[in-house]
Amino acid sequence: xxxxxxxxxxxxxxxxxxxxxxxxxxxxxxxxxxxxxxxxxxxxxxxxxxxxxxxxxxxxxxxxxxxxxxxxxxxxxxxxxxxxxxxxxxxxxxxxxxxxxxxxxxxxxxxxxxxxxxxxxxxxxxxxxxxxxxxxxxxxxxxxxxxxxxxxxxxxxxxxxxxxxxxxxxxxxxxxxxxxxxxxxxxxxxxxxxxxxxxxxxxxxxxxxxxxxxxxxxxxxxxxxxxxxxxxxxxxxxxxxxxxxxxxxxxxxxxxxxxxxxxxxxxxxxxxxxxxxxxxxxxxxxxxxxxxxxxxxxxxxxxxxxxxxxxxxxxxxxxxxxxxxxxx
Amino acid sequence: xxxxxxxxxxxxxxxxxxxxxxxxxxxxxxxxxxxxxxxxxxxxxxxxxxxxxxxxxxxxxxxxxxxxxxxxxxxxxxxxxxxxxxxxxxxxxxxxxxxxxxxxxxxxxxxxxxxx
Numbered sequence: 001x002x003x004x005x006x007x008x009x010x011x012x013x014x015x016x017x018x019x020x021x022x023x024x025x026x027x028x029x030x031x032x033x034x035x036x037x038x039x040x041x042x043x044x045x046x047x048x049x050x051x052x053x054x055x056x057x058x059x060x061x062x063x064x065x066x067x068x069x070x071x072x073x074x075x076x077x078x079x080x081x082x083x084x085x086x087x088x089x090x091x092x093x094x095x096x097x098x099x100x101x102x103x104x105x106x107x108x109x110x111x112x113x114x115x116x117x118x119x120x121x122x123x124x125x126x127x128x129x130x131x132x133x134x135x136x137x138x139x140x141x142x143x144x145x146x147x148x149x150x151x152x153x154x155x156x157x158x159x160x161x162x163x164x165x166x167x168x169x170x171x172x173x174x175x176x177x178x179x180x181x182x183x184x185x186x187x188x189x190x191x192x193x194x195x196x197x198x199x200x201x202x203x204x205x206x207x208x209x210x211x212x213x214x215x216x217x218x219x220x221x222x223x224x225x226x227x228x229x230x231x232x233x234x235x236x237x238x239x240x241x242x243x244x245x246x247x248x249x250x251x252x253x254x255x256x257x258x259x260x261x262x263x264x265x266x267x268x269x270x271x272x273x274x275x276x277x278x279x280x281x282x283x284x285x286x287x288x289x290x291x292x293x294x295x296x297x298x299x300x301x302x303x304x305x306x307x308x309x310x311x312x313x314x315x316x317x318x319x320x321x322x323x324x325x326x327x328x
Numbered sequence: 329x330x331x332x333x334x335x336x337x338x339x340x341x342x343x344x345x346x347x348x349x350x351x352x353x354x355x356x357x358x359x360x361x362x363x364x365x366x367x368x369x370x371x372x373x374x375x376x377x378x379x380x381x382x383x384x385x386x387x388x389x390x391x392x393x394x395x396x397x398x399x400x401x402x403x404x405x406x407x408x409x410x411x412x413x414x415x416x417x418x419x420x421x422x423x424x425x426x427x428x429x430x431x432x433x434x435x436x437x438x439x440x441x442x443x444x
Contacts, residue, residue, distance in 0.1 A: 229373065230349070230370060231346075231370045231371075231373035231374045231377060232373070232377050234345070234346030234374065234412065235346070235374055235377045235378055235381070235412065236429060237346075238344075238346050238412040238413070238416065239381070239412075239416060239427055239428075239429045240429045240430070242416040242417075242426065243416075243426045243427070243428045243429065243430070244428075244430070257351065261350075261351040263350045263351070264350075265345075272345045273345070274345060274348065275345055275348055275350040276350060277350040277351045295430075299430050300430065302435065303429045303430050303435060306435045306438050306439055307429065307438065309439075310380075310438040310439055310441060
């Protein structure tokens with residue numbers, strides 16, 4: 001069974017551990033979840049669910065910030081696998097990995113996607129970011145790391161609302177950073193576990209049409225009819241991420257590859273997780289979402305269209321696109 | 329099977345996502361038959377698509393014994409790579425620059441080449 005990994009990120013003091021404790025305590029079956037928390041955690045958790053890490057990063061050559069191996073994580077998750085295989089602990093459905101305040105989620109993603117053992121037993125399910133509403137706008141202004149955490153998230157949980165209520169300006173700011181994320185509130189860790197654990201990506205486009213506004217400068221959401229050639233798409237996206245992976249913070253896609261087969265893709269910067277497959281109505285449309293930084297999403301869409309059309313494929317039908325000026 | 333991190337060149341043991349056929353189990357790809365033919369067709373298609381992109385830069389690519397890709401420049405230098413994760417860094421080394429799918433000139437070339 002592949003364990004679903006949820007990366008829980010957010011600045012120190014933003015309530016990550018409180019949230020984790022809150023959602024686990026509301027689960028009918030707590031054995032479904034294991035948590036990996038960092039040494040600086042701000043609240044205690046039930047010990048048999050938890051493993052503590054001191055972050056040990058193996059820096060690889062090349063200077064790419066996200067291609068780092070988290071050796072502490074490799075050891076912890078492999079040890080857990082051994083215990084599970086010996087029947088000494090239950091096999092969880094979810095593993096929540098809490099990052100330190102300034103950690104980048106990308107190395108966690110890289111580690112799990114590329115480790116020869118872990119890649120077969122774990123997959124990245126979702127990235128959750130906590131954000132304290134207290135002085136949030138100023139904090140976001142000052143911290144590029146904090147902005148990046150929000151831009152990478154599938155779910156953003158606002159915390160500390162009992163101290164400072166949310167403001168429209170804050171929501172507007174979050175939406176401008178990441179229109180694709182779901183935004184919810186949790187006071188003292190009180191959040192419905194279903195919201196925390198459910199998939200961060202709609203399985204089909206009918207489930208969740210984008211509720212965003214046009215003109216966003218850092219967001220591309222495109223829905224299109226017609227089949228996409230898997231080989232062409234792979235070449236295009238791999239070349240794009242090799243060149244611009246540091247500025248494409250998230251990629252999510254549901255691609256209709258024909259015959260009722262669909263591929264679900266999820267990536268953080270230039271790391272694409274193992275694609276998943278599901279069946280759906282062959283007439284179902286495809287969807288591509290990107291959260292970008294300092295890159296015009298309309299140019300990305302134009303490139304995608306030209307690659308697709310120019311490499312022997314029929315034109316894609318019926319575009320619904322949002323983000324930037326995407327009518328090109 | 330070993331391959332490289334696209335940026336760092338670190339040798340890793342995993343199948344690059346572009347080499348996967350998500351609607352088929354990995355072990356079926358290895359077992360031959362119809363699935364192996366699909367894998368081969370996709371590999372040939374990837375080589376063809378990359379070939380079109382690299383053509384204006386004077387590089388060629390071909391499938392190498394059904395399991396790797398061979399890229400060559402006009403000076404006769406050749407490199408064998410496992411997959412696209414290994415390919416783009418080598419293209420960058422051979423050209424001295426990265427191929428940019430957002431580059432206007434490349435997009436114009438592709439439009440012309442494909443009649444799109």
